Amino acid sequence: MWPKNIPYVIPLEVEKKLVNEKFKVIYIGHMSILIQTKNFNILIDPVLSNRIGLFNSFGIKRVIKPGIYFEQLPSIDFILLSNNRYDTMDINLLKKIVRRDNSIILGGMNIRRYLFKNKFPVVYPLNWFNSINFENISFYFLPTVTNSHRYFIDKNVYLPGSFFIYDAYTNASIFYSGHSAYSKHFLQIKSYISTITKKDNIDFSILPIGIYKPRSLYSHFHMSPKEAVISHFDLNSKMSLGVGTDVFCLGGEKYKEATTELLYTLNSYEKEKKK
Numbered sequence: 001m002w003p004k005n006i007p008y009v010i011p012l013e014v015e016k017k018l019v020n021e022k023f024k025v026i027y028i029g030h031m032s033i034l035i036q037t038k039n040f041n042i043l044i045d046p047v048l049s050n051r052i053g054l055f056n057s058f059g060i061k062r063v064i065k066p067g068i069y070f071e072q073l074p075s076i077d078f079i080l081l082s083n084n085r086y087d088t089m090d091i092n093l094l095k096k097i098v099r100r101d102n103s104i105i106l107g108g109m110n111i112r113r114y115l116f117k118n119k120f121p122v123v124y125p126l127n128w129f130n131s132i133n134f135e136n137i138s139f140y141f142l143p144t145v146t147n148s149h150r151y152f153i154d155k156n157v158y159l160p161g162s163f164f165i166y167d168a169y170t171n172a173s174i175f176y177s178g179h180s181a182y183s184k185h186f187l188q189i190k191s192y193i194s195t196i197t198k199k200d201n202i203d204f205s206i207l208p209i210g211i212y213k214p215r216s217l218y219s220h221f222h223m224s225p226k227e228a229v230i231s232h233f234d235l236n237s238k239m240s241l242g243v244g245t246d247v248f249c250l251g252g253e254k255y256k257e258a259t260t261e262l263l264y265t266l267n268s269y270e271k272e273k274k275k
Contacts, residue, residue: 002063002255009065016074017041022170025204029066030247031088033206035174037167040077040137044163044176044206045088046097052086052248059086060248063255070096080139081107082178084114084150084158087248095119106132106139108159114150128161129192136169140196142189145181146221164193173197175235176206179244181220182227186234193235205237209262210245213252222251225262229269 018024018036026034033044048066053059076097081089084107091114097103098120105115105123115123124132126141133139141161148158165174173193193202209225212218223231225242232240245258 002249004063005061006064009067011069011072012067014068014072014074022172023167023174023204025174025206025241026068027241027243028068029062029064031082031178031208031244032066033176033243034068034073035165036074037137037165037172038169039135041074042078042080042165043073043076043097043103044080045082045178046079046093047087047090048093049090052090056090056092060250062247063249064247073097075101076103077101078134078137078139079103079105080163080176081105081111082144082162082176083108083146083148083160084111084154085148085179086150087250088179089114089150091115104134106141106163108141108148108161110158113154113157126161127159136167138166138168138196140164140166140193142192143185144178145183145185146179162189164189164196166196171197171199173199173203174206175202175204175237177208177231179208179211179222182223182231184234186231190235201236201238203238205232205235205240206243207231207240208244209242209258210253211251212258218251225258226265228262229265 024036031045032047035042049056050062051059109125109127111125128143131140144160144162146160147156148160149155162178163176207228209228211222212224242262
């Protein structure tokens with residue numbers, strides 16, 4: 001059973017700018033991630049509202065508060081939007097961030113159908129394998145295997161995707177899958193990234209593990225925790241973070257079921273290694 005709500009979480013203390021580390025990844029909740037590099041603060045798929053749905057008033061209720069509130073967010077340089085769904089694109093929050101920080105937004109083709117120029121002056125619509133550079137940081141918009149939809153009439157209008165972030169100054173490499181089913185595209189992405197970084201591995205990957213049951217419904221759009229582990233190996237990632245679970249009840253799995261299955265899968269791999 002999913003809890004009705006967990007009323008309060010002590011918000012994380014966040015540095016305004018990163019000083020001593022190559023990068024820092026902060027999990028805010030569900031698919032929302034804050035990445036801090038030497039020169040930039042990058043926010044991915046930010047959703048802080050108590051509900052996801054029309055006008056943030058109707059729809060699925062959040063069962064745990066976000067790890068960072070709006071007031072604790074540092075000045076955001078870039079916002080990356082992998083999908084136009086309500087659980088990845090909170091337009092009211094985006095307005096507040098852009099109004100405060102003049103952030104640059106990157107997303108898939110047709111993003112301008114949702115983010116109008118009068119409220120969002122700097123938005124870059126990207127096709128798969130498009131890239132954009134700002135000083136030492138590069139963003140690559142890469143394939144994903146899922147669908148996109150926000151309203152009843154816009155199925156797959158927005159081009160969903162994954163993001164690869166490369167910092168030429170520190171040689172840091174971060175991959176964010178966004179919502180995705182498992183497929184061999186992760187192997188293709190790994191090969192593509194290797195041509196950019198000249199390395200055989202990725203420093204850090206962010207992979208979804210929720211919204212995966214029933215498999216008959218979700219297997220084409222969302223991977224299971226076990227498939228996320230396989231994706232981690234396909235990408236040859238040094239470290240990976242599982243996200244997209246235990247915040248909004250969007251799939252058929254029970255509360256904490258995805259994290260339990262992930263731990264079981266990891267323990268099974270460890271036992272196999274010791275044989």
